Every structure is written in structure tokens, then in C-alpha cells.
Amino acid sequence: MSSSTRRIDFRSLAKTTLNDTPLRNALRKATDTTNEKRIRAFASVPERQLLRETASSIRTEVIQNLTTYVDKFSRNATRAGATVHRAHDAEAARTIIGDILRDRGVKKVVKAKSMITEEIQLNSHLEKQGTRVVETDLGEYIVQLAGERPSHITAPAIHKSRQQIGKLFSEQLGVDYTYDPEVLTALARKVLREEFFAAQAGITGANFALAESGSLVLFTNEGNGRMVTTLPPLHVAVMSLEKIIPSLSDLPIFLALLPRSATGQPITSYVSIISGTRKCGEVSGAEELHIVLLDNGRSKIAASDYREILKCIRCGACMNVCPVYGVVGGHCYDSTYAGPMGIVLTILLEGMDHAHTLADASTLCGACAEVCPVQVPLVKLISKLRERKVREKFPTALERSGMLAFGLASETPILYGLGQWSLGTLWPVLERVAGRGPLPRIPKPHQIPLRRRFK
Amino acid sequence: MNVNSLVTLFLEKAAEAGAGIATVNSAQEFQRIISEVLQEHGSVYCPCMTDKERAVPIPADRRQAAYESASITIEESFAAVAETGTVICSSASGKFLQASLLTEHHVAIVPREKIFPTFPEFFVSLAEMPTNITLITGPSRTADIEKTLIIGMHGPKKVTVIVW
Numbered sequence: 226m227s228s229s230t231r232r233i234d235f236r237s238l239a240k241t242t243l244n245d246t247p248l249r250n251a252l253r254k255a256t257d258t259t260n261e262k263r264i265r266a267f268a269s270v271p272e273r274q275l276l277r278e279t280a281s282s283i284r285t286e287v288i289q290n291l292t293t294y295v296d297k298f299s300r301n302a303t304r305a306g307a308t309v310h311r312a313h314d315a316e317a318a319r320t321i322i323g324d325i326l327r328d329r330g331v332k333k334v335v336k337a338k339s340m341i342t343e344e345i346q347l348n349s350h351l352e353k354q355g356t357r358v359v360e361t362d363l364g365e366y367i368v369q370l371a372g373e374r375p376s377h378i379t380a381p382a383i384h385k386s387r388q389q390i391g392k393l394f395s396e397q398l399g400v401d402y403t404y405d406p407e408v409l410t411a412l413a414r415k416v417l418r419e420e421f422f423a424a425q426a427g428i429t430g431a432n433f434a435l436a437e438s439g440s441l442v443l444f445t446n447e448g449n450g451r452m453v454t455t456l457p458p459l460h461v462a463v464m465s466l467e468k469i470i471p472s473l474s475d476l477p478i479f480l481a482l483l484p485r486s487a488t489g490q491p492i493t494s495y496v497s498i499i500s501g502t503r504k505c506g507e508v509s510g511a512e513e514l515h516i517v518l519l520d521n522g523r524s525k526i527a528a529s530d531y532r533e534i535l536k537c538i539r540c541g542a543c544m545n546v547c548p549v550y551g552v553v554g555g556h557c558y559d560s561t562y563a564g565p566m567g568i569v570l571t572i573l574l575e576g577m578d579h580a581h582t583l584a585d586a587s588t589l590c591g592a593c594a595e596v597c598p599v600q601v602p603l604v605k606l607i608s609k610l611r612e613r614k615v616r617e618k619f620p621t622a623l624e625r626s627g628m629l630a631f632g633l634a635s636e637t638p639i640l641y642g643l644g645q646w647s648l649g650t651l652w653p654v655l656e657r658v659a660g661r662g663p664l665p666r667i668p669k670p671h672q673i674p675l676r677r678r679f680k
Numbered sequence: 681m682n683v684n685s686l687v688t689l690f691l692e693k694a695a696e697a698g699a700g701i702a703t704v705n706s707a708q709e710f711q712r713i714i715s716e717v718l719q720e721h722g723s724v725y726c727p728c729m730t731d732k733e734r735a736v737p738i739p740a741d742r743r744q745a746a747y748e749s750a751s752i753t754i755e756e757s758f759a760a761v762a763e764t765g766t767v768i769c770s771s772a773s774g775k776f777l778q779a780s781l782l783t784e785h786h787v788a789i790v791p792r793e794k795i796f797p798t799f800p801e802f803f804v805s806l807a808e809m810p811t812n813i814t815l816i817t818g819p820s821r822t823a824d825i826e827k828t829l830i831i832g833m834h835g836p837k838k839v840t841v842i843v844w
Contacts, residue, residue, distance in 0.1 A: 362824070363824040363825070364824035380823070407830055414832070421834075446822060452781065473806075476799070476803065491817075494817055494818055494819065495814060495816060495817075500811055504810075507774065507810070507812075509811065
């Protein structure tokens, strides 16, 4: 990724957002609404805990036997009429997809929302070779018109107000300014309907893939996933290896968990289960289907102590409950994936050197792990990454020597007492020197230790 | 679960998802419901591949052979699932799956014997995988602008299920 040339500066990005009141209001409203809806949707599911445990064990089974399931999926998808490509990294995937489209003279592609295509920065690659890519999920379309990147997995334009979107539409589409969501949605429907018919190919990701039948499963509410996979004659699907689940009989549990966790719905408006290409006697389905199976670091993660992050089904619930995400928003993570799952995945995919600042973007409160529908132990994984960060000496010299001093003092009572006494004495001086920094908000240290006061 | 309670559950869940609901027991009742639907303006696409589809009374001047130009699609569903009020379309039926997507109003005729209580039961009933199985629950929707729910993003603004 191009962003890997510089380090993610979470701290200064967060500082900007913290002063952006409209953004914080929009975020608060969006995450609150989604959290309430999720809680309500699960109220009617008394067996929630059992579902989570079962879903977690299904995902674990696949990740522990990833090669077997990937081979099985490839075989069965091929049998169903798809052409399966294996890509080791982002560049390989971009080249494969670019070549498929170029060889067939494709000039315009419609795309359904997919995080994996963000991860491999597919759009800019295709645009460079002269293929126009049109995002068709409303949120993604807004973000594309604005020349930005999505800030949330399931709600890409969560950071924009209706007024900003209205202004964007009037500038980019040459329509009269309005901030009525109903009118704006109708406008996008009209513009994108023409794009669906004009496109020569459709690109999608996959929410799940079924090994036993070689099928792709797509969840959408808008219907763009259906459009993209039934209108153009050519369908290219990109998915990372861990999207596989064993078979159709494993799907119902994820039908119950994913939409409830993501948007608080019992099920999304549409779920498409696509198995290969159009068969004899059928009039629907692409005539040509290419599936790009992307590793991009997954095999390495599957073999590491961090493998449980691969259970993630991208519902975004961990973001919605995260007290850090809730005030800074997705863009501060400066990566494809934000929030608690984003911290773990970004560091693993892009390296500690590039992304170590994200390890601190968590209070370790545990809300994320508690809400996760597949029981990804996010707190454990983030803590582990923090330990690695310290071991690899990424914290600043000041932080390291401070921690070293604290470690020493906490093991030596006399030093500890001395430290406490001097800190208590010096505090007013420190406060005056530090001025308006965070110091006045920190509780004042006591000069007399607690244990002495209880004597 | 007996057929009547299955139908009740299916209709209740479909209504919760935002679909219009009706249940009919005879061709006359069915045709009365359809004529109410036809109070709406616009042309009608119906594949006329099953007996129930052939019973749809569409005046000749409102019939549209090309689904992409029609306003209303009336077609029989492949199956349905009661627990979520979901209508299921399958490419194995030989129909255009996009016909239920492109028009503004999708009217689904659901044969009562094809309602399954849950998804596991429906999936088990499939002898082989068709190229495309589409699960449809209520109308197309989006909440991408400030989480405001808007009905009819890319697909139908209105879905009506008629259990027959």
C-alpha cells in the first residue's frame, strides 16, 4: 500500500477530529443509533451466547485448516463454472483483475461495497489503466464523489452531514442544492441505475464463501450487490482466504449474527448466494465469473498467535461500541480497517513499524470483545500487540525511561515512597510549568502513602 | 408447526420488514387483490410460467414483456422462510432474478406449501445449488445519509407478499 511509506500518526489525526464538533456529533448519533438497534435486534435471540460460541468454532475450524478449505472452495467453484485465481499479495490481485478487464476491453465497471478492494487499492489501479470504476453503495458513492476513503465498515459516509452531501451532489452532479436525504437518495438511484446498465463488468467482494459448493454469499440492503452480479455479463469477485465457511448448512448462523451485529436488522433486505456461472435453462447470472482468492498476509496470520483476528466477519460492532472510535472516527486510523479489529489487522498486515501508534488507540475496556459475534478476543490481541510494541522498542525514549523508573520503584518500597513524596511536593510546581496541558485533570498525588494512613 | 401458524408467522415477519401482506384462498380472492395492486399506475411484468402467474389478470395495454421497462413485477416465488418473512428467488426457476429488483413494486406470490419455518430447513430441501439463490426481505433500503432510513435505494420501493 502506498500509505506504508510513512507511519500512521494516530495522535495528531485524532487531535484534529477532537476539535471537529460537527463530525463528533455525526459520529455520536450514528454509533448510538446503531448500538441501540443492535441491542434491540438481539433481544429476541435468547440463544445469543450459544450462537456466538458456535460461530466462533466454525470460523476457528476454517482458520486452523485454511489450506484444506481454500483448496476445497477452489475446486468446487471451478466445477460450478467460475475461474479461480490465487493472489499472494495486493499487487498480484490488482494485476490479475486489471488484466481480466483489459483483455475483454472493459471500460466501465460497477462495484458493490467491498473492504478487500479498499485494502488492495483497486480503484486507483484500474483508473490508471483506463477503466472507470463506479461505486454503487450509496455511502461508497458519496465517499468516491468526495475523493475520500470510507470511515466505517458498514457505513462508509458516517462522517458526513446531509448538508455536506447535498453540497457535494450539487457540485459533482450539477443538480440543485438540497439536503433532503430522500431527494439525495432518489438522485443517486437515478444516476446509478444508468451506470448499472452501461457497465460491462461488476466487481464485488464476498461476505462469505462456501467451500462445499464453491459459492459466494453477498449481503446488501440497497440491492446493488444484486445489480452488480446479475446485470453485467462479467463478474469479478475478490475475497481474502478467511471468508470461507465449510458449507451452506453453516450459513444460517451467520444470517442470524451478521445483520443483527452490523445494523440491528434480523436479516438484510437481500442475500445472494452465487454458485458459478449461468447454467443451461437459466436466464440469470453472469456468463463469466472470476474469483480472486487473496492471501495478502492471511496465511502468515493464521500460523501466528494472532490467528483469532481472522474469525472477524466485518460487522463493525466493535467500532460502534469503542469509546475511542466513538470520538475520533474512522479516518484517524489512516488505514482500511478502523476501530478495535482495525488496530489488530492493520498492525499485522502493514507491520509494527508503520502502524504501532494504533496499538495505543484503545482503553482496553473490553466492550469490543463483549459485543463481537464471533468472539474475537480483541483485548487479548491488542494487549499482545502492545507488549510486542514495547519489546521492539517503538515507544518514545521518554515513555520507556519513565516506565523503567516506575518498574524499578514499584519493586523497591523505599524508592517508591521517595518518589511519591517528591511527586506530591513538586506537583504544584509541575502544574505551573505544564500550564494548560492534561496535568490539571489528573488527580493530585498524595504525599502520605495509603498504607501509612491505615496504620 | 402447522401450515396456518407458519403462514401467520411468515406474514407477521414480512410486515415487520416493511412488506405489504395478503393471504388468499381462491383464484377470485387472488384476482381481487391483484386488481387492487393494479390501481397503481405503470406497466406490469409477469413471467406467466406457473399456473398462479397465469391467473394474474393484467389488461393487455398494461402488460410489459421487458421487465426493465416495467413498474410492477408480479411473480411466483421459489420458496419462503417464515422466521424472517423472507421471499426466495432461484435461478433454477428459469426466471430473470433481476425482474424482482428493477421495478418499483415487487409482488411475490408465495404458495403456502413452499413456506419453510427456518433457513436450515429450506437449505436442506435444496437438491442441488442453482447458480443464484436470492433471499429478499422487505423493500430495498439505505441509511447511508446520517443513518436516516430511506426505502427504495436501488431496488423496489414496495414489496407485497401474497400467500396463496
